[in-house]
Structures are given as C-alpha cells and as structure tokens.
Amino acid sequence: MVRFERLSKTYPAYRGKPGVNALQSIDFAIPRGSITGVIGRSGAGKSSLVRLINGLEKPTTGRVMVDNKDISALTGRELRLAQRSIGMIFQHFNLLSSRTAADNIALPLEIAGWTKADIKARVAELLALVGIADKHDRYPSELSGGQKQRVGIARALATRPSVLLSDEATSALDPQTTRAILDLLANINRELGVTIVLITHEMSVVRQLAKEVVVLDAGHVVESGHVADIFTHPKHPITQSFLAEVIGDSLPVSLASRIVSEPSAGGQAVIRVQVRGAGAGDTVVARLARELGLDVALLSARIDEIGGRHVGSLVLGVPGSEDMQARVLAWLSQYQFSAERIGYVA
Numbered sequence: 001m002v003r004f005e006r007l008s009k010t011y012p013a014y015r016g017k018p019g020v021n022a023l024q025s026i027d028f029a030i031p032r033g034s035i036t037g038v039i040g041r042s043g044a045g046k047s048s049l050v051r052l053i054n055g056l057e058k059p060t061t062g063r064v065m066v067d068n069k070d071i072s073a074l075t076g077r078e079l080r081l082a083q084r085s086i087g088m089i090f091q092h093f094n095l096l097s098s099r100t101a102a103d104n105i106a107l108p109l110e111i112a113g114w115t116k117a118d119i120k121a122r123v124a125e126l127l128a129l130v131g132i133a134d135k136h137d138r139y140p141s142e143l144s145g146g147q148k149q150r151v152g153i154a155r156a157l158a159t160r161p162s163v164l165l166s167d168e169a170t171s172a173l174d175p176q177t178t179r180a181i182l183d184l185l186a187n188i189n190r191e192l193g194v195t196i197v198l199i200t201h202e203m204s205v206v207r208q209l210a211k212e213v214v215v216l217d218a219g220h221v222v223e224s225g226h227v228a229d230i231f232t233h234p235k236h237p238i239t240q241s242f243l244a245e246v247i248g249d250s251l252p253v254s255l256a257s258r259i260v261s262e263p264s265a266g267g268q269a270v271i272r273v274q275v276r277g278a279g280a281g282d283t284v285v286a287r288l289a290r291e292l293g294l295d296v297a298l299l300s301a302r303i304d305e306i307g308g309r310h311v312g313s314l315v316l317g318v319p320g321s322e323d324m325q326a327r328v329l330a331w332l333s334q335y336q337f338s339a340e341r342i343g344y345v346a
C-alpha cells in the first residue's frame with residue numbers, strides 16, 4: 001500500500017522564478033492490491049506525486065509510506081532496494097533502442113544482479129505474461145506502440161514489484177490499443193495482486209480500469225472515493241468537468257447550432273436532465289409524458305453504465321407554455337433529477 005501523510009512539496013525559487021507549491025496537505029492511502037486512478041489537469045501535481053512515490057523527490061513536509069516503509073527517509077542502497085518494489089511505465093515507453101525486447105526486460109534484473117540463467121527464464125515468463133512471446137528478438141523500432149508498452153510493462157514487473165506506477169501510459173496510444181493495454185493491466189492486477197496507481201488526465205482511462213479515484217487540482221486532493229460514487233455524485237467543479245468530457249454532457253453539434261435563447265411560437269424548451277444512479281434514466285421520459293400528459297421529444301441522449309450505475313444526460317424538447325415547462329422542471333426535481341433549461345428550439 002501507498003500512504004501519503006500530511007505531505008507537501010514546494011519547489012524553491014530559482015533564477016528569478018518564484019517557488020511553486022506543487023502539492024499541499026496530501027493525506028490519503030492507496031489500498032494494497034487496488035487500482036487507483038489519480039486524475040488532474042496539467043500542472044495539478046501528478047508527476048510530482050509519482051516522483052515522491054518512487055523516492056526521486058523528497059517531500060518538503062510529511063512522508064510517503066510504501067509497504068510500511070518511509071520511502072522519503074531512504075537514501076543510497078536502501079532507496080535503490082525499495083525502488084525495486086515499485087515498477088513504473090511511461091507515456092513514451094522509455095525503451096533502449098539498442099536493445100531487443102528481451103534485453104530491455106532483462107535490464108532491471110541485470111542491475112539487481114540476477115544470474116544469466118535466471119534472467120533468461122524470467123524474461124521468457126514476462127514476455128508470455130504480456131502476450132508478446134514472439135517478439136523476443138525484436139528491437140523497439142520494429143514494434144507497434146502497444147507492443148512497446150507491453151515490453152515496458154514486462155520490464156516494470158521484472159523484479160516482482162508490489163506497486164506499479166502508470167504515468168500516462170496510454171496517452172500516446174489509439175483508443176483500441178489503449179483498451180487492450182488497460183485490459184492487460186486489469187489482468188495483471190487480478191493475477192499478481194500488484195497495486196496499480198494510474199496517473200492520468202483522462203477520465204475515460206479511470207472509468208475503464210480504476211476502482212478508486214483521487215482528483216488533484218492545483219496541488220490539492222479535491223475529491224476522492226469509489227469510481228461509481230464519484231461518477232454518480234461529483235462534487236467539485238473540476239471533477240464535473242472531467243466527467244462532462246467522458247459522459248458526453250456536451251450537445252451534438254446539429255442540436256447545439258439550433259438552440260436559441262428566446263422562445264418562439266410553437267417551439268420547444270430544451271431541458272437537460274442529468275442521469276446519475278441505478279437505472280435512473282430508464283423510464284423518465286415515458287413517466288414524464290404520461291404523468292403530465294405531454295408530448296416530450298428526446299432530442300439527444302447519452303447514458304453509460306459505470307459500476308452498475310447509469311451516468312449521462314438526456315436532452316428533452318418540451319412544448320407548451322412557460323407554465324408547463326416550469327411544471328416539467330418541478331416534476332423532475334421532485335424525483336431528484338438535476339435538470340436545467342438550456343434554451344429553445346423552433
């Protein structure tokens with residue numbers, strides 16, 4: 001497990017540039033064997049957090065515990081030994097171009113002083129684990145992005161770490177390859193019990209893989225918890241904006257271009273309804289139409305299922321008077337739907 005205890009990190013002023021409070025009052029634990037997403041925008045402090053976990057940076061105050069060892073207090077040989085229990089994968093893979101896939105994977109084992117025979121057996125095992133046994137003798141330039149990341153994952157797991165840090169590991173990959181790599185990480189977590197810390201700026205990555213999520217903004221943890229809870233009840237505006245990106249709260253262009261701010265005779269009000277909860281969106285349109293005796297149009301809908309709960313939004317076209325629209329909003333609010341009128345269409 002990884003635990004941050006009242007941690008802060010300040011980079012001192014340098015050559016006329018002011019000091020930076022990169023992380024402040026960081027206090028949370030990443031449970032052993034979990035897959036935890038750490039999400040934040042550029043500059044939120046994600047890379048600083050990674051460097052603190054693997055001991056490349058020292059905290060200004062507080063400490064980082066990895067497997068009950070205070071990594072921030074270790075130096076020299078002790079630190080290098082502790083770092084063997086923390087594997088790391090990177091956005092740009094960081095493979096040595098002069099070494100084959102097998103030799104890249106062997107590198108940490110050579111550094112750890114394994115025998116040639118042990119290295120050979122372990123490398124074969126790792127290549128099979130990541131699904132590229134046939135790429136043993138290939139150089140990085142002969143591999144696709146996904147295959148390079150598989151080599152990166154095998155190398156990170158070589159010394160049997162208890163924690164795997166993934167720093168934007170799928171950011172350079174296409175969506176299909178991203179999914180395959182995230183599936184591989186899920187299998188590794190399940191089979192080896194490795195704790196995975198997913199550092200990312202993409203909520204879609206968190207949604208696919210993580211069970212827990214920590215939202216970082218300007219050096220602070222602004223929200224954390226189970227992914228399904230955060231997706232269904234995001235509290236902080238930064239979390240809401242991440243969610244809007246993945247659950248498609250933005251309107252289709254064809255609809256957005258028709259929306260105007262003033263009603264017109266015979267037109268409809270456009271009402272957006274947030275859907276957050278178990279099966280919440282299933283019957284809302286039918287019930288609304290039936291109970292209020294109204295022809296409600298479904299202009300757009302996007303609903304995902306996350307952790308067994310429905311998350312997304314419906315955009316309804318509601319005909320009739322101001323008074324009728326107010327009744328619709330009141331009806332939705334009575335059933336705990338968050339809804340707003342975003343304009344009108346003719």
Ligand SMILES: Nc1ncnc2c1ncn2[C@@H]1O[C@H](COP(=O)(O)OP(=O)(O)OP(=O)(O)O)[C@@H](O)[C@H]1O
Nearest residue numbers: 011020021022040041042043044045046047048049
């Ligand atoms: N070595 C350093 N010296 C001075 N300031 C730094 C250093 N590293 C990071 N910072 C500053 O600390 C803050 C947090 O940076 P960090 O790289 O941890 O964020 P990030 O979330 O990883 O961003 P990105 O996704 O862009 O890499 C930023 O304001 C950054 O400019």
